[in-house]
Amino acid sequence: MKFCKKYQEYMQGQEKKLPGVGFKKLKKILKKCRRNSSSQKPLHASLAAKTCPDHCPVCDGTFFPSLLNEMSDIVGCFNQRAQKLLELHLASGVRKYFLWIKGKLQGNHTALIQEGKDLVTYALINAIAIRKILKKYDKIHYSKQGQLFKSQIQSMHKEILQSPWLCELMAFHINLRETKVKSRKAHALFDGCSLTFKDGKPALTCELFDSIKVDIDLTCSICLDTVFDPVSLTCGHIFCYICACSAASVSIVNGLKSADPKMKCPLCREGAVYEGAVHLEELNILLSRSCQEYWEQRIQTERVERVKQIKEHWDSQCRAFVGV
Template sequence: MKFGETFTEYLHGEQERFLNKCSHLEYKRLKKVLKSCRICRALQDNSGSDQQDESNASPDFCQCDSCPLCDQIFFAELTREASDIAGCFSSRVRRLLHLHVSSGMQRYMWRLRHCFTDDQQVMIQEGRMLLDYVTMNAIAIRKILKKYDKIHGSVNGREFKTKLRAKHIELLQSPWLIELGAFYLNFNGSDGGEPGEFFRKFSCDLNDDQPAMTMSISDTLKYEYSLNCAVCLDTLFNPYALSCGHLFCKSCACSSASVLLFQGLKTASQGAKCPICRAVGVYNDAVQMTELDLLLKNRCKDYWKERLRSERAEMVKQSKEYWQSQAILTLGL
C-alpha cells in the first residue's frame, strides 16, 4: 500500500474523532501542487524526449534546482501546516501531562467526564493517539519532501528540514515528544504493570556515559534524544526546555541566562541566548520537564538526591548573597 493511501486510512480510521480536533498535513493537496508545476513542465517539454532517453530520467523529473511556483506555494503551505501540527501536539501533550499530575476536583472532573473509567488507561490511550498523530504527520512531511526533491532534482527538501529546526517546529525533535516518552516510561515502571506492547516504542539508558532516550517508529527508523546537559555535561537534573527546544538543568539554564536560581528563567532578559543554538528570547517561555524529571528521579535515585542537595545549597547561598547586597544598597553602606 502506498503511503498516501496509508495516511488517508489513518485519518479516517479509529482515531477520526480525535483527529477532527487536530490539524494534519494535507498530503494529497501538496502532491497536487507538485503535479501542477507549470514552469517545470515547460522546462521538461523543452528538454526534448532525446535528452530523457539519454539520461534515463523519469518523465516527472526536472533538472532545475528550484521552482518559483512550487517554492512559493508548496513550502509556504508546508511550513504553515507543520507549525499548526506542532502547536496542536504540544498543547494536547501539555494538557495530558497536567492531568497526570493533577489531583482533587480536577482529577474528579476528568474521571466524571469519562464515566469513571480507569483514568490511567484513558490517559494511556490519549498518549498513544498523540504519538501516532505526531509520527504519522512527521512521516508524511518526510515523504512529501522526498517527492519534491525527486521531481525537481534539488536538495531543497533537506534545506527545508534545516529551516524547520531553525523555527523550532520539527515534529520529531519536539521536547514534548521527550515528555510523552518519559510519561510512558513512568507508567511502565509503576505498580500498574506493563501497559501494553505500544510502550516498547520507548527505551531509556541512563547508565551509559551518554544517557539517552530512544524512540523506535519502525525497525529501521529510530530517534535518539540525549539526556545530557550541554552546560555541565552531566545527566539532566530538574530539566527545562527552552522555546528553541534545547534541554538544560535549571541551574545551568539560569547560569547561562545570568539570573539567580530563586528568580527563575522567567526573569531572563530578552537578549539572553541559548548556549547551543544562540537563539535569543528563548528563556521566558521555558517549560519544566516534569515527567522527565520524575523518570530521572526514579531511575537515578542517588544521583538525583545529590543534585537536589547541591541545588538547594546553591539556592540558599545565592539568596543570602542577593539579599545582603540589597540591604547594603538600601542602607547606602
Template sequence: MKFCKRYEEYVQGRRQKELPAVGLKKLKKTLKRCRREFQSRHLHQDGGEGDGSKYNGNCAVCDGTFFPSLLEEMSAVVGCFNRRAQKLLELHLASGIHKYIMWFRGKSSQDHGAMIQEGKDLVSYALINSIAMRKILKKYDKIHYSNRGQAFRSKALSMHIEILQSPWLCELMALYINMRQGKTKNKAIVRLFGDCSLTFDDDGKPALSCGLFDSMKVEIDLTCSICLDTVFDPVALTCGHLFCYMCCCSAASVTIVDGLKAASPKAKCPLCRHVQSLSQLSSANASKIECLDAVSYVPFQEGVHEGAVHLDELNILLSHSCPDYWEKRIRTERVERVRQAKEHWQSLSRAFMGM
C-alpha cells in the first residue's frame, strides 16, 4: 500500500479526535498540476521535443501555494501534539492533592491503560506526520529537480515545526518505557511499541530508540554535549537540544538558584549556537507567504533558554536505568548546589545590609 493511501486511512480513522493533519492528497495534486504545466512549457520551448533537462529556480505554481500550505499545516500539527502531550504528562506526573484537583476538573477521566494508549497514539501521530512531511518534500525536489524541499526542511528545523524535534516526543517515549517497567502487568498494554527502548552503545552512552514502520528509525542521544556524560536532571532548550540542567545554567552564565529564565535573551545554545527560537506562524501569516524565501522573515520570540523544558519522565527513566551513576551525580551536584545557594543568600544579605 502506498504511503499516501495509508496516511489518508490513518487520518480518517482519527477524524473523531479532531487532530490536524498534513493535507497530503491536496499537496500531491498541487505538485501534479505543476508537473503538467512545466512539461507543457518545456515542450513548447523546445519545439515539441523534451529532453528532460533539469531546471533550477522559483516555481510560481508551488511557491505560492505548496510551501505556505505545508507550513501552516505542520505548525498546527506540532502545536496540537505539544499541547496534548503536555496535558498527558502533567496528568501522569501529578501526585497527591494535585491529582485529585485535576480529577475534579475533569482532566483525569482516563484510567491507567487509557493513558498509555493515548501516549501511544500521540507518538504514532508525531511519527506518521513527520514521515508525511519528508515524503512530500522529497517529491517536490524530484519533480522540480531542485533541493528547495530539503532547504525548506532545514528551515522547518530552525522554526521548530519538525515534530521529531519536540521535547515532548522524548518525554512520551520515556513515559512508555517507565510504564512498561512499572507495575503494569497487562501484556496487551505493554506491547504498544515493540521497538521503543532505552539502549546503550559499547561506551555505555544511552539513547532513546524507536523503530517505526516504513523503515524509519528515531534515535535521541542522551549525552550532554557540555560534560560529555549522560544527561542528569535533563532539560531541553527550544532548539531541541538536551543538556544537564546545571551544565546548561553554567553555559548560560546563571546560577541554579536564578534558573534558566534568568538567562540573557542573547545567550546561545551551547551546541547549535542558536540565539533565539522562531515563533510558529499563524494562519494569517502563513497565507501571506508567497515563496519559500519568505520563511526567513518570520519574527523572533523568546531566547532558547526562556522556553526550556524540564524532562521529568526522562529523569525518572535514567535514574532507574543507571542507579550507580545517578547516585554519584546526586552527591556531586548536591555539593555544588549548596555552594551556589550559600553564595546567593550571602550576596542578598550583604546587599540588604548595605555592605
C-alpha cells in the first residue's frame, strides 16, 4: 500500500479531527507545477537547468506556505495535547489525588495510555509525511529546495521530531507499558518505544510500520554520560540540567530562564535556546529506574555541586545585602 493511502486511512481513523498534511492537495500543486514547467520550457532545457526556477509562482506562492501552515498546526496541536497529557500524569500533591479519584470514577487510565501511544504515532506519521512530500518536490524540480526548506523549518522549531514532548511521550509510553491496552487496529502502526543501550550509550528508539526508526540519543554531549535530570533546549538538544546551566553560565539557583539570550546551544550554536528549555520529567523517571546504580552515584555527586552553588549564591546575596 502506498504511504499516501496509509496516511489518509490513519487520519480518517482519528476520532478527534486533528490537523495533518494535505497530501492530495500538495500533490496536485506539484502536478500543476510540473505541467507549467513542461509547457514553458522544452524537456531537455529543464533537465539541463536541474533546478527549480528562481521564481516559481506555484512553489513560492502555494506549496511552501501551505506546507508551513500545516506543519505549524501539527506541531502546535501535538505540543498542546502532549503537554496536557503529561500534566495529568505528572500531577502532584492535592491535584494528584483529585485526578486519581476522578480517573477511578471515569476509568480513563487506559485511555490516558492509549492517547500517549496515539500521539507518538501521530507525530511520527506526520514527520514521515512531510519528509515524503519534500522528497517528491525535490524529485520533480531536480532541486534541493525541499532540503533547504526542511533546515529552515528546524531553525524555526516547527520540526515535529525536534519537539521535547515527543521524547517525553516515548518515555511515558515505556513507563506505563505494563498496562495492557487493547489498541485499535487503525492506530497499531508502531511497534512501541524502547530504551536501548548501544555501546553503553542510552537511546530512546521507536520503530514505525514502514521500517522507519527514530533514535533519540540520551548521552549528554557535555559530560559524555547518560543525561541526569534531563532538560531539552528549544533547539531539541538534550543535556543534563547542571551541564546546561554551566554551558549557559548561570547558577542552578537562578536557573536556565535567567540565561543570556546570546548564549548558544553547545551542539548546534543556535542562540536564545535556554529560555524555553523544558524539564523532561518522564525521561528522568525512566532513566532513574533503568540505571539505578548510576543514578544513585550521580545524585551524590550532584548534591555536592548543588549545595556548593546554593551556598555561593546566598553568600553573594548576603554580601550584597550587607553592602560588603
